[in-house]
Amino acid sequence: MRSRLEHERDRLHAQLREFQAAEGTFDGGFADSSQVTAERGEIEALAGSLSESLRDVEDAVAKVDAGTYGTCETCGGAIGEARLEAMPSARKCITCASTRR
Ligand SMILES: [Zn+2]
Incomplete structure (x- = not known):
């Protein structure tokens, strides 16, 4: 079970990094386009729920270690x-x- 959780954690980490990279590409020059603002908001919402899932999985790994999983x-x-x-x-x-x- 621990390795499954670790796998899930790595997957979420990688996804979150991708989102953060995508967010970063919006930082230069297009700040006043409403299209970009909308896309950016979507990415931020997705990144937010991803980091929440990541927290859950990290807590679960910690609980495996603590024996309370x-x-x-x-x-x-x-x-x-x-x-x-x-x-x-x-x-x-x-x-x-x-x-x-
Ligand atoms: Zn209960």
Whole structure:
């Protein structure tokens, strides 16, 4: 499971770097084009959700090290193998995740 998470982490890192590189290309000269502004906003939104996923995966790797991986952050119960299979960086069990508070 750890190697799967590390693989996922590397993938997200690489994607995020690509987005940051793309963002950088907008910095020169085209600042007043509304088309560029719209594209840039889209890239920033994507980069934002990517870095969020990356944080989740990094936390999951840390939890593997700490021996708490697969434990719900809210109720402390087991997250369940099927859920972890579908979403390796899940922080909560299906019960807590579907309960909005
Ligand atoms: Zn829970």
